[in-house]
């Protein structure tokens with residue numbers, strides 16, 4: 039594959055990432071970041087948590103499952119220049135290793151392209167379509183500690199494929215009025231996926247995003263969210279700050295563009311909490 043980097047990155051094939059600190063582990067923890075509501079910070083969370091896990095010495099693969107290719111773009115890769123993408127991987131026409139790109143901040147990316155919408159339509163007619171991602175990722179799971187799946191704002195076949203491939207689900211949710219609408223439907227889908235496709239799937243938690251600490255309303259939504267659905271809440275909440283808007287334009291996450299910002303610190307803390315959960319003995 040070849041993707042003309044917009045930023046100073048090496049090109050493919052991406053070399054294997056160095057072993058993470060601590061024990062050598064059997065295979066990556068695969069985590070889907072999903073919410074069918076648009077604009078809740080799924081992509082921002084995948085890019086930022088990915089960079090935070092890499093800072094912790096973890097080998098990270100980020101997977102762009104959205105035909106808008108926002109994650110691909112925000113990691114400094116122009117989707118128009120990607121020759122081998124998640125598209126061919128899902129359709130069984132390429133191996134994951136042929137498509138993976140090494141990006142800045144020490145993360146690897148399985149990129150998307152606008153054609154992914156076409157791949158989704160093709161997948162629909164295929165048997166075992168929900169298993170396409172799980173099967174495709176299997177050969178590289180030993181090369182990574184964590185794989186984060188950036189889902190599109192829908193509960194379509196690609197999100198089902200992500201939930202089938204994943205061990206955990208993180209649900210980003212803005213601390214705004216009515217932002218929890220639709221979570222019930224997502225949890226119904228999780229129940230069906232567990233019953234029919236992937237009994238190991240667990241909701242890791244709700245990740246409060248776009249949090250305005252000065253607003254009593256934000257505080258009230260945060261207090262309500264976990265209780266309402268009986269789900270863990272991943273803390274601290276991610277503050278709402280303009281610094282997030284700047285990061286994708288330079289192909290880096292906020293952890294690089296605004297290293298010492300509150301937003302970067304919050305994602306680092308969430309990643310540390312998740313690391314303690316995923317690798318308790320590390």
Ligand SMILES: Nc1ncnc2c1ncn2[C@@H]1O[C@H](COP(=O)(O)OP(=O)(O)OP(=O)(O)O)[C@@H](O)[C@H]1O
Pocket residue numbers: 075076077078079080081082083104108189190191247248249276277278279280281282283284301
């Ligand atoms: N904590 C934050 N503070 C301010 N702006 C934010 C924050 N997190 C994300 N944003 C901005 O909100 C917008 C939506 O974020 P993002 O693209 O990550 O959401 P998404 O859930 O992936 O959207 P989609 O459903 O379209 O895929 C972006 O412009 C992003 O820069």
Ligand SMILES: [Mg+2]
Pocket residue numbers: 080081082104108188189190
């Ligand atoms: Mg997105």
